[in-house]
Amino acid sequence: MNTTIIKPHEGIPSTLMWMLAIMAGISVANLYYCQPLLNMIRQDMQLTEFQVNLMPVCTQVGYAFGLLFIIPMGDLYNRRKTMLICATVLTCSLLCISLSNNIWLLLGASFVTGFFSVIPQMFMPFASLYSRPEEKEHKVGMILSGLLIGILGSRVASGYIGHILGWRTMYSIAAVAILIMARLVYSRFPEVAPTYTGRFKELLKSVRTLAIQYPQSLLYSIRSAFAFGSFLGLWGCLAFRMKEAPFFVGSDIVGMLGICGIAGALTASNVGKYVPRFGIERINAAGILLQIIAWTILGIYHNTYIGIILSIILIDIGMQCIQLSNQSATMKLCPEASSRMNTIYMVTYFIGGSLGTFLAGTLWSFYGWMGTVSSGFLMLFCSILSIFVINRIIQKK
Numbered sequence: 001m002n003t004t005i006i007k008p009h010e011g012i013p014s015t016l017m018w019m020l021a022i023m024a025g026i027s028v029a030n031l032y033y034c035q036p037l038l039n040m041i042r043q044d045m046q047l048t049e050f051q052v053n054l055m056p057v058c059t060q061v062g063y064a065f066g067l068l069f070i071i072p073m074g075d076l077y078n079r080r081k082t083m084l085i086c087a088t089v090l091t092c093s094l095l096c097i098s099l100s101n102n103i104w105l106l107l108g109a110s111f112v113t114g115f116f117s118v119i120p121q122m123f124m125p126f127a128s129l130y131s132r133p134e135e136k137e138h139k140v141g142m143i144l145s146g147l148l149i150g151i152l153g154s155r156v157a158s159g160y161i162g163h164i165l166g167w168r169t170m171y172s173i174a175a176v177a178i179l180i181m182a183r184l185v186y187s188r189f190p191e192v193a194p195t196y197t198g199r200f201k202e203l204l205k206s207v208r209t210l211a212i213q214y215p216q217s218l219l220y221s222i223r224s225a226f227a228f229g230s231f232l233g234l235w236g237c238l239a240f241r242m243k244e245a246p247f248f249v250g251s252d253i254v255g256m257l258g259i260c261g262i263a264g265a266l267t268a269s270n271v272g273k274y275v276p277r278f279g280i281e282r283i284n285a286a287g288i289l290l291q292i293i294a295w296t297i298l299g300i301y302h303n304t305y306i307g308i309i310l311s312i313i314l315i316d317i318g319m320q321c322i323q324l325s326n327q328s329a330t331m332k333l334c335p336e337a338s339s340r341m342n343t344i345y346m347v348t349y350f351i352g353g354s355l356g357t358f359l360a361g362t363l364w365s366f367y368g369w370m371g372t373v374s375s376g377f378l379m380l381f382c383s384i385l386s387i388f389v390i391n392r393i394i395q396k397k
Contacts, residue, residue, distance in 0.1 A: 011132045012139060019188060020127070021142050023181050024120035025150025027087075030094060030113050030174055031059050032151050036159035036254040037167040038239045041106075044167065049240060051103055053361030056236055057354055058107045062114025064350040071121050071343045072203050079126065080189045083119050087182035090116040091175045098171035119181075120147050121346050125338035126192065128331045137275050140328050148320065152261040155235070159255015167251075207340045214333045217341060219390040220326035221348035223284065226383035228349050229356020230291055230376045231319045234298070234312070236357040237364045237372040246303055260309045261316040271324050283325040288380060290318030295376040302369055323349075352379075 034041065034055050042052040073082050093116065096109035123143050131139040161170045198206075211217060239254045247253070275283055294315035301307025330345040331338045356379050363371030 011135070012127065012130050016188065016190070017127070017139060017142050019184060020123045021146030023184060024123055024143050024146040025153065026177050026181050027090075027117055027119040027150070028147050029150040029154030029157075030090065030117045030178075031056075031063060032154045032235070033158040033170055033174060034059070034110070035235050036155050036239055036251040036258075037162045037170065038236075039243050040162055040167050040251050045100070045103065045106065047103060050361065050365050053236060053357070053364075054107055055110050056232075057358050057361070058110040059114035059117075060232070060350050060354040060357060062111035063117060064114075064347050064354065066115035066118040067121060067343055067346045067350060068207075069204075070116075070118050071125075071346065072207055072340050073200070076198070076200060076203050079122055079192050080185060083122060083185045083189070084182055086116040086119055087178050087185065091178050091182075094171050094175040094178065098168040098175070118346075119185075120150075121342055122339070124327065125331055125342045128328065128342075129335055129338045130192075136332070137324075137328050138273065140331075141271060141273075141324055144320070144324055144327075148316070149262055152258040152316065155258030155261075156255045159251040159253070159258070162255070163250055163252035203340070206337070207343055210334060210337055210340055211344050214341070215390075215394050217330045217333055217344050218348075219387065219394070220280075220330045221345045222352075222386045222390060223383045224322050224326045224345070225348045225350075225352025226356075226379045226386060227288060227291060227319065227322045227352075229352040229354075229359070230295070230379035230383070231315055231356070232353045233356045233360030233372060233375045233379065234294075234315060236360050237369070238308075240364060241302070241369050241372070247305075257308065257312055260312040271321055275325050275328065280325045280329045283321050287318040287321030287325070288383060290314045290321070291380055292377075294318065295373055295380070298376070299370070299373045302373075355379075 038049075038052050038055070041047070041055065042049060045052075070082065070086065090113060093109045093112040097106065097113065100106040100109060120143065124140060127139040127143050128136055158167070158170045161173065238257065239251065241247075242249050242254050242257075271283065291314070294311040297307050297311045297314070301311075327342070327345050327349075331341045334341050356375065359378070360372045360375040363375045365371075367374070
């Protein structure tokens with residue numbers, strides 16, 4: 001077991017940062033394996049499109065609850081032990097998904113998987129607090145790159161493996177990957193001193209106190225949440241769209257489209273360099289604009305591969321700009337409570353993601369692809385509207 005102790009703002013070794021980035025990708029991938037496989041799961045378990053769309057919704061809701069109840073522990077308890085507990089339960093829930101034979105077990109195990117897949121969000125505040133001041137955005141960007149590559153790479157892997165070996169095999173492989181990650185956490189993650197003294201109940205109350213004390217965190221969180229819902233709406237319905245004319249393709253091709261999104265994920269560490277230069281508001285506005293362009297293309301050129309591929313690239317780059325600028329700004333509002341500040345951001349973020357996935361799936365059921373496109377625009381409109389509404393509330397106070 002690693003007994004190395006590091007101190008705030010003194011820097012994190014590059015080898016450890018690369019390890020954290022890789023593990024972030026492995027753990028967050030559990031939330032997204034299902035997306036290229038939704039049509040395959042639907043057929044295997046004889047579900048409706050609406051029912052199977054509840055699987056990613058339950059996973060994201062579980063993730064939001066995990067962020068609320070687990071991530072604050074990073075300021076109170078030993079991070080390594082918390083991560084190992086999460087990994088153990090996560091392994092079991094992934095195996096339950098692979099063995100599911102009814103909708104209730106599938107949705108219940110998906111919720112638990114989301115709840116305990118919050119490990120990457122322990123890395124974010126760790127990187128923000130312990131990196132040198134001039135490296136904070138870059139280090140957070142490295143983990144965010146690993147996280148988003150995991151999100152997008154998971155679609156490639158699950159689409160291909162699901163097509164060749166079946167969707168259940170994908171979840172068995174995921175359980176093994178988490179076991180390997182747990183071993184790395186046990187042996188390599190350093191000792192980190194807690195930054196909060198008190199009871200867990202008081203810790204949760206302090207999250208609410210911080211949100212009131214730093215209302216700017218709500219602005220950063222809410223506008224990002226709506227944008228994330230727009231982003232996930234695309235991926236939540238893409239498998240359904242690609243099985244229709246003129247494509248008629250399966251999970252393998254849907255998964256391969258994730259490669260296009262990796263181009264966006266690779267920009268994360270570079271975006272971090274520009275946040276201090278151009279400011280949070282400009283980077284956020286650029287991200288929103290890119291997503292608007294992406295949905296416009298998806299509405300006009302949705303019958304072409306070039307239209308879908310270009311839109312995926314743009315929407316992922318836009319999401320990177322939005323998340324990195326707003327998340328790093330939220331944690332910097334109160335560095336000594338970085339885990340709890342990250343909780344405010346990420347709980348809100350995944351509530352928005354759940355809402356966007358549910359809305360896109362519901363509108364798909366009634367109006368097809370144009371319904372999904374409408375949901376994407378609606379979420380972005382809410383993101384822009386929230387900026388004016390929350391800023392006005394803050395100014396009145």
